Amino acid sequence: MSGLAAQRATWLAGALVEERLGGSATGDALAVLEHTVHLGYNSPMHRHTDDDVTFVVIDGHVELTIDGELHVAGAGSAFWLARRSVHGFVVASPRARFLTLHSPAGSDRFVTEAGWPALIVDGEREPHQPDTVVQRSPDRLAKIAAKYGIEIVGPPPTLRA
Template sequence: MTQPRGGTSTPVITTPDDQASIPFLGALLRLRAGSEHTGGTFALLEHTGERGYVSPLHLHRDDEETFLVLEGELRVEVGDDRHQVGPGGLALLPRDLPHGFVVVSPQARFLTLHTPGGFERFVAKAAAHGEPLGPDELTRLAAEFGVEIVGPPLLP
């Protein structure tokens, strides 16, 4: 019998009622699948935010981050490059590459896939501290989870 290479060998089926909703940076995130569901191989989060929902410029030391826009439009900045990403658009951002995003449409809904998983633990811990988090507290918490904040939030 072949043993699985990471991931899970047990199917996971959830409903929206089973999936945690987490306030984060002024938006609502829904944890569609977390590390505990995937044997640590990935985490999948759905973000719903209004115009101006923004991340600080940051990089991930431990995971790649992929954005898939479902509705609305984001501006994703990677280094000196700016990209408009609309419905169906995808941005794959390797680890250790500074990047950020801002919602530029009235509202947006998008997925982020983190490989391997773990980013969702940062989001949950940040939410447990209450909103809004100051920049120093956010930077400290992020560092605990391999996320380095390297600049201020992007301008809308």
């Protein structure tokens, strides 16, 4: 089981990523991450070589490109990405929240290593990434990603729809 006290919150390149269920709680069978992002936030095109990913939009709109096909995803949309599927996304609404479920776990450790811990003040997560966080270099991010079976294969997508 995982409770609020066991969860981690991490800033990763401008996204607030909250670990809802980490590999340490599931024997590395599964990790569940909640992402809170803003308009225009995007991920580089990448693939997971070691895990399958389920992507579930909680609120907002995301343009998700999977193996070259564009999907405009709103609240309630869900996509299963088999390992090695090339994918990336860009946020198409002022704010979006989505879950990524990784089976097996490992991406949760990538987020922790590549990101910056988010502060909790009076039980509330900080509302935005602090100015003191230095943007990580793409080369550094790619090296850390490779340790966890994530290959960066292209630049991030831009808004299309």
